[in-house]
Amino acid sequence: MFEKSEILDSELESFFSDVDPFVKIFQIEGDIYRKTANRETKKFSLGERTFFLKYHGPIGYKEVLKKLLKFQLPTVSAYPEWKALQKLSKLGIKAPTPLAIISRGFNPANSESIIITESVEPNISIEEILESQLINDVKANEKRKIIKKVAQISRSLHLNGINHRDLYLCHFLTDKNLDPDKEIFLIDLHRAQFRPKVPMRWAIKDIGGLIHSGMGYSLTERDLYRFFEVYFDKSLKEFSIKENKFLESCIDRAFRMYMKPLLNQIDITSNVVQENFYKQSGNNFRFIFRKEYKDLAKNLFPRIDEVMRSGEIIKDEEGHYMLVVSLKMNQFL
Structure with missing residues (x-):
């Protein structure tokens, strides 16, 4: 043979x-x-x-x-x-x-x-850190460093024509003592694909999967913005406008992945309250509510890019972007 x-x-x-x-x-x-x-x-x-x-x-x-x-x-x-x-x-x-x-x-x-x-031990996956609540021992500036490194790795992969196909937080290994200055290792690349350029749908699958793997933990919306600032190498204002379609697709994929196992627990033929489903949904209601609110805002502002460009900026700093806009309600009637 x-x-x-x-x-x-x-x-x-x-x-x-x-x-x-x-x-x-x-x-x-x-x-x-x-x-x-x-x-x-x-x-x-x-x-x-x-x-x-x-x-x-x-x-x-x-x-x-x-x-x-x-x-x-x-x-x-x-x-x-x-x-x-x-x-x-x-x-x-x-x-x-x-x-x-x-x-x-x-x-x-x-x-x-x-x-x-x-072997790259002794290391621990970022998912294990989140599951064990060790993330609470990480200071804010240290947490930002870890997010930045994960974003840099993801960006470098996609810019060089590689999509992981299993890009989840469990495949990012960091120092067991939570030293943010130590390197982060990427593992489990047996399904990786190589092309001159990563197609958008495969980049969406990677980033959507990565977002999904962080849902339900102590990661915040601000953490997500910091990730995308590094991934796109653009400011919050810039990527919110220029990369809007990609962002929406990634977040939609993350929520579909998140809800699928929860919805599978529901027996539509039963009149009994599905306790486990509601318990898990309740624990993560804040994150889910944000998506529903976002969808409502999309319906309210069908020309969101135009609205943002016409606004008066009152705050523009890391993690915060606020502006005042004037709207006539009959615009949406």
């Missing part, structure tokens, strides 16, 4: 010499982080060094056909992640260092591949 390998680390090269790597990986003792029918992620140690190993096994013709019928490309190899990690390194975006990739088989349905990276 055809086999191809690229091992950039001498210690790993020695470790896999004269053995079948696809037998060896299942003999390695380590901590399994994820395991499915055809994929496994494991952390293991060699001497004083720690590595992460990802195994991509055969997915079968049925899965390949199912994806193709949906006009989707199945993830059948570790090579997209290998390519992404190498490209991120050239761009200066921090990510796990790719050390080895081994594959065998031509047929996408029956091929196998392994990718090994250097």
Whole structure:
């Protein structure tokens, strides 16, 4: 069977010499982080060094056909992640260092591949920080630094033709001691796509997913504005006008993703109050209410760009933009 390998680390090269790597990986003792029918992620140690190993096994013709019928490309190899990690390194975006990739088989349905990276521990995902309320220990200026770095990474990806496809806060790793000056690492790039330019719909999916992953936590509307100021490299006033369509699409996608699991909990054939749904909705009512209010404002100001340009600015500073406008109610009747 055809086999191809690229091992950039001498210690790993020695470790896999004269053995079948696809037998060896299942003999390695380590901590399994994820395991499915055809994929496994494991952390293991060699001497004083720690590595992460990802195994991509055969997915079968049925899965390949199912994806193709949906006009989707199945993830059948570790090579997209290998390519992404190498490209991120050239761009200066921090990510796990790719050390080895081994594959065998031509047929996408029956091929196998392994990718090994250097561990980036000890780190913690931003999602874990939010879930554990550790974010309350982060000072305002430190929080702004973290938001800025996440926005810079997202901007750099899209400007260089890369869309992540799983761009969530759980895939941004930061210092376990919450030092905002430490680098933030981006992980899990096995579904990344590469083009000369990222199409808008894929950028919307990335940013919408990122916004969704922060909903329900202690992130604020102001945090969102700070993110977009860096992502667009424009002021709040400028991106609110020039990037309005993109912003609306991202936020709409985030809310659809947020509401889908909640709505799925409702049994439309039942007369019983859906307690769990209302409990979760109540906990996040403030965020949801803001969207409804925003939609109301859109109906009230159908020419919002024109209205904003005609207003008198009374406050324009970081995170705050206020103006006074004069409107005649018969404009909207």
